[in-house]
Amino acid sequence: DTGVxxxxxxxxxxxxxxxxxxxxxxxxxxxLYWYRQTLGxxxxxxxxxxxxxxxxxxxxxxxxxxxxxxxxxxxxLEIQRTEQGDSAMYLCASSPSGGNGGELFFxxxxxxxxx
Amino acid sequence: GDSVTQMEGPVTLSxxxxxxxxxxxxxxxxxxxxxxxxxxGEGLQLLLKATKADDKGSNKGFEATYRKExxxxxxxxxxxxxxxxxxxxxxxxxNNRLAFGKGNQVVVIP
Numbered sequence: 001d002t003g004v005x006x007x008x009x010x011x012x013x014x015x016x017x018x019x020x021x022x023x024x025x026x027x028x029x030x031x032l033y034w035y036r037q038t039l040g041x042x043x044x045x046x047x048x049x050x051x052x053x054x055x056x057x058x059x060x061x062x063x064x065x066x067x068x069x070x071x072x073x074x075x076x077l078e079i080q081r082t083e084q085g086d087s088a089m090y091l092c093a094s095s096p097s098g099g100n101g102g103e104l105f106f107x108x109x110x111x112x113x114x115x
Numbered sequence: 116g117d118s119v120t121q122m123e124g125p126v127t128l129s130x131x132x133x134x135x136x137x138x139x140x141x142x143x144x145x146x147x148x149x150x151x152x153x154x155x156g157e158g159l160q161l162l163l164k165a166t167k168a169d170d171k172g173s174n175k176g177f178e179a180t181y182r183k184e185x186x187x188x189x190x191x192x193x194x195x196x197x198x199x200x201x202x203x204x205x206x207x208x209x210n211n212r213l214a215f216g217k218g219n220q221v222v223v224i225p
Contacts, residue, residue: 004158033212042119042204042215043159056211091159101166102147102208106159 002026004107006092012113013082020078021110025094032075033104034067035091036060043091049075050098082114117142117209121216128195128223136190136219138179138205146209148172148181148188153202153218162190162203195223 005024013019025032030051035043046065047057051072061067064082069075079086089111093104122137140148150162150172163172168183177192188205200223205216 040217042121042206042217043213045212045214048212093159099208099211102149102164102206102213103161104213106151108156108158 004092004094004105006090006107006110008110009108010111010113012115014115015084016081018078018080019082019112020076021090021092021112023075023077023092023094023107025074025092026096026105029094029096029105030072031095031097031099032069033093033095034075034077035093037089037091037109038087046077046090048099079112082112084114087112087114117146117207117214119205119207119214119216121205121219125220125222128221130197130223130225131194132223134190134192134195134199134221136203136205136221138188138190138216140186140188140205140207142186142207142209144209145183146207148179149206149208149213150177150179150188150190151204151206151215153204155201159204195221197223197225199223 033048034046037043049069064080067077089109091109093106118141147166149164151159152162163174165172165181171180179190202218204218206213
């Protein structure tokens, strides 16, 4: 399978703990996005990378959130000191060139439950 | 900022019924418009797109026409099947990202 891969698929944690999600984009896709989706809502943009450079972060991305893409391949999204409001599905998407005009390839998501 | 509004609520239909899901947008300029679909247990995937006014996107029997005058991109299908049961998201591409509507769950009953 050469699609976008996200791990873990589901994470349950206690409030105050740190969690990290990993995204492996489609090979050679140079743009990578993170979105967050809560129940009954559409995906909300968090941040995106062009190769290893993080080009934009949403105001939704508080100081407790950090994303990296160190070698321009896989990316990690870390949430420190989790809060119950962080419970959501975290989606990763990639595209082959720039934003590919909006044609993004999404992973199946990582669901976070904060108790 | 750019935004997309979808009609409220889930949609429940009988097989072979006609489906319409309304979508309107607010944007500066003329963004590309999309419908993405999320089948149960799967990731979001592109269903169809239109890049300029009056363009019609189509795929799998679904169609949507980019209407600049009404800022709309309504999704239609003439005869739905049980396999069309999914969540459908309207989206626009601008400022290097997709902006999504809230989505509509479609349930097709045999």
